[in-house]
Amino acid sequence: MPQHRAVSPRSRRHRARRRQSPARGLSRRARLGRTLLVLTAVLVLCGGAAAWYLYRELDSIGSSAALGADAPKSKDGSTNILLMGLDTRKDQNGEELPGDVLKKLHAGSSDIGGYNANTLILLHVPADGGKAKGFSIPRDDLVDIPGHGQDKIKKAYGLAKAAAETKLRGEGVTDGRKLEHEGREAGRQAQIRTVRDFLGIPIDHFAEVSLSGFYRLADALDGVEVCLNHAVKDRYSGADFPAGKQELDGQQALAFVRQRHGLERGDLDRTRRQQAFLASALHQVNSVGTLTSPTRLLDLKNVAKDNVVLDEGWGVFSFVQQAKNLTGGKVEFTTLPVESFAKHNGEDVNIVDRDLVRRRVQEQTGQGAHSGRTGSSAHKADGKGGKDGKAEEKSDDSTPKVAGGGVPCVD
Secondary structure (H helix, E strand, O other): OOOOOEOOHHHHHHHHHHHOOOOOOOOOOHHHHHHHHOHHHHHHHHOHHHHHHHHHHHHOOOOEOOOOOOOOOOOOOOEEEEEEEEEOOEOOOOOEOOHHHHHHHOOOOOOOOOOEEEEEEEEEEOOOOOOEEEEEOOOOEEEEEOOOEEEEHHHHHHHHHHHHHHHHHHOOOOOHHHHHHHHHHHHHHHHHHHHHHHHOOOOOEEEEEEHHHHHHHHHHOOOEEEEEOOOEEOOOOOOEEOOEEEEEOHHHHHHHHHOOOOOOOOHHHHHHHHHHHHHHHHHHHHHHOOOOOHHHHHHHHHHHHHHEEEEOOOOHHHHHHHHHHHHHOOEEEEEOOEOEEEEEOOEEEEEOEHHHHHHHHHHHHOOOOOOOOOOOOEOOOOOOOOHHHOOOOOEOOOOOOEEOOOOOEEO
């Protein structure tokens, strides 16, 4: 079980010394963007063939055509990015992870988890340099999944992946890697479409990372400071931390963002953990300066290339300038509203009002619906209660927001 690392005066001095060093990190998605921001300096340092190699390698990380060339795009110069955290214990080829990695993940065997998108954050970066906004979509929201009826929004990926693989096997495909690749592409397409239809705004780009990918990227940060209002100890996630500020390595960070047992609002509190981690990492990047180490750049490239999937054709370099505010505290995260809780097909789900969700997102992004669908969307379910019978407070406009520019304390 991971042990916490309280921030002692000595560790603060050590971190201060490291700030004079070129090697500090980013959040699991923003780390990649910030690394790319210094590429120009690295090209000057390296020059010639080596520089071109770095450029090509970094700009070719995106490898998925799931977004589709005909997908609706933002027309106001802003950018909407869907961040997907995939709950799978397998690698990009569908093969087993090494035993030591599974042990560090503290997430059970590779047969657990399936292919649910347990983390879904829509990041809106405005064109005018204003404050970026991150909208967390609770994973258990009951929504319409194209081709599968109503189900938890997180299941869109896995349902489409399984259906695609069944179809391919029926056509005689037996190659495991081909099945995995095609299945994941179908899963990405379904997850993107489901979120796009739910929110009613375009999705311009997406980034996907698995549990092992998050662990490796978080570990590459060389420590991220977080803050807890209360001490926690959870045997399911491996979270074992005191109250107050502390610095977490990759293994501890994964436990921090995965914990939901023992938290008053369960998954909703876990969502705020994810937001706080991103906000803290972004603040850390701004406070320690830009990476300038070619060695660290190569290390991050290797981690990202093996563990992060982006949509192909994403002009990462042009986006970096637009997204620079993310590292300056000009970002705010919020959780989309949940009306109530119920049972659906025997599972706990969140009942949501799609029209309210759309209105909230569209008002805060200044973007209108991309489709003309109307009508009530407070989904019905086959029962009431759920969530262990807790009458949890619904998430609305009064829900506390997690802001950048510091290290926010959360439960």
